[in-house]
Amino acid sequence: MAVFTPVSLDDVSQWITQFPLGKPVAIKGIASGIENSNFFLTTESGEYVLTIFENLSFEQLPFYLNLMRHLADRGVAVPAPIPNDKGELVVALHGKPASIVTKLVGSSQLSPQPVHCAEVGAMLAKMHVAGLDYPAYQPNLRGLDWWHWAAPQVLPFMPAETATLLRDEIQFQDSYAKSDLYKKLQQGPVHADLFRNNVMFDGEKLTGFFDFYFAGCDTWLFDVAVTVNDWCIDLDTGILDTARVRAMLDAYHTVRPFTAAEQQSWQTMLRAGALRFWLSRLYDFHLPREAEMLTPHDPTHFERILRERINVAAPALY
Template sequence: MAVYTDVAADELADFLKQYDLGELLSYKGIAEGVENTNFLLHTTKGSFILTLYEKRVAKNDLPFFLALMTHLAEHGVSCPLPVKARDGEPLHELQGRPAAIITFLEGIWPRKPNAVHCAGVGEGLARMHLAGADFAIKRANALSVAGWRPLFDAAADRADEVQPDLRAFLSAELDYLSGGVWPTDLPEGVIHADLFNDNVFFLGDKLSGIIDFTFACNDMLAYDVAICLNAWCFEPDHSFNVTKARAFLNAYGRLRKLSEAEEAALPLLARGAAIRFLLTRLVDWLNVPPGALVKPKDPLEYFRKLRFHQSVSSARDYGLMPSGLVA
C-alpha cells in the first residue's frame, strides 16, 4: 500500500462515527505497497486497517473482495475480516474514495523468504484455492492476456528510457502470449493473483495470514501458482532458486495436486505472470503521482524473471519430476 490520499484527524474521527470501533487513539499512513491508500488505526477497541481504494480498483469489484475475505476467513483461511459499520455495510466513502476497514493481522512479512516460507506459501495458496471453491461471486481477471496490451500501449513510448529495446522485447512477448498459446481449459477458481511476500505474514516460520485481495478474481489456479513461482522463488540477484520452488510446489501439491496439463503449462503461465508484473510496474514507474508517498517497484526485476522463464523447457526446471510431485 501507499498513501495517495491524506485524511485529516477530524475527518477520520467523523468517518469512524459510522462504526462501533470506539474512540480513535492514533493513526498513521502505511508507506508499504503501491496500489491503495492505507492507514493503521488504533482505537479504544483495538487495531485496524483503513483502506481507501485508488486508481486500479473498480468500485463495482469491492463487494467481491470484501465478501471473499469473509468467505475465506469462515473457511479456515487466516485473512483480515471486513468490519461492518452500524448500517451493516463494510463499504463506505472517505475523501471521495470507496473506503473499508478490516481487522489487523499479527505477523511480519518475510523480507528474505527461505524455503520454509515458500513451503508455507504453497500450503497457504492451496488452502485458499480449496476454500474458494464454493465462493459464489465471480470476478473476471482484468489483468490476464487481454489486459496486458493496454498496459503496454500506455508505457510503450517511454519503455526504452527504462532499458534499451525494452519496447521491442515486450511487443514480441505479447505477440507470442496473445497468439493462441495461452491455455483456456485448465481448472479455474478463485485466485489471489498478487500473493507476493509483502502479502503473506509469518509468526516465526509459520504462516499467520494472507492479506491484500484487491486483485483476487476467477482464473486458472495454476496461474496463481505461476505468480508465486515468480514472487517467491528467485534470489535478490534475480537468479532462480529451484530449492525454494520445489518446497513451494511440493507443499502446494500435498493439498491440491497439479494435473499433468497444469504442470505442462507452468512455463507459459510463468511467462504470462512475469509480463503482467513487468507491465504494471513499468506503467507505475513512469507515472508516479506528484506528492504521493510511494516507492515504485523495479520493472526490470520482472524482465530478468521473464528471460529466465523463456529459457525453461519444462516444469522439471521448476523442480517438478515427470511423474508428478516429489514427496
C-alpha cells in the first residue's frame, strides 16, 4: 500500500532477528493503495511482504491475521503470517503494529477474462465456507455504521445533486438492512475488498487472495457484489460484462449455491458494494492523509457504478 512510514534496510536489520527468516537483503516500498505501508522484503530465506498498519490497532489485528491462517489451513490460497520467536503475529516497528507474511507467486490480472473470473468466484465461495467455523468476530468496519459516520465528513465538498444521491442511497440501504429479507442472508467472515489488485495469478491459475485488512463479518452476498463490481465491469463506464459476471457467479454457485433470499437481494447488494467504495474514495480524496507515495483513487468511478446499478438490472445470480 502507500508508504506512510518509511522503512530502510537498516531499520529492519535488528528488528527482524526475532523472526526465523535470516538476514534482510533488500526492501522496497509498494506504491499502490492508500491504507497501510507495505514493502517487499527479501531475506536469506526468501521473499515476504512486510506491512506496517497505519489505522488498525494491536488489538484489532489478530482478527485478520488469524483469519488468514485459519483459511490457509483449510486449503484457501492466502498468504501465511509468520510468527516471531514468541509466537506473535503482530510486532511493533517504529512504534506501529507490523507483520510479515509470505509473498504469493504470480502477478495481478488487471484485464480479467471469464476464465479468471471463474477462478475468483470458486475460491471466494471456498473462502466463505472455510470461514464458517472461524471463532473470532469483528463487524465490517466499513459497513453501514461507517457510512453514517463518513457521509457528513464529505457532504460539504459535494455538489448538491451528488450529495442528494449519497443521502438517498444511504437511506435506501438503511431501510433494506432493517428488512426481514436482509436477515435471511448468509453471513460470516468476508474479504470485503477483493479487487483485481488483491488477487494473484500464474497464467490462468489463481495463486492467492491477499490484503485481508478490510475483512470482517458481513453478508457473503456483499462480498460477491464488491468482487463483481470490480472484476466484471468495463472500467470506463461501470457497465457489467455479462460473460464475466456469468463465469464468476456460476463458479461460485457450484461451490456454494446461492439462496432465494440472495437472489432477491442481488441488485440491492450491488448498489451497497458501489456505495461503500464511492464513499471511502470520497473520504480519501477530500480528507487525505500524508504519505510518500499516496495516489488517491478517483471517487467518480464508483459514483458511475452506483448510478448504473440503480438504473440497469444486473444478470441474475443463478
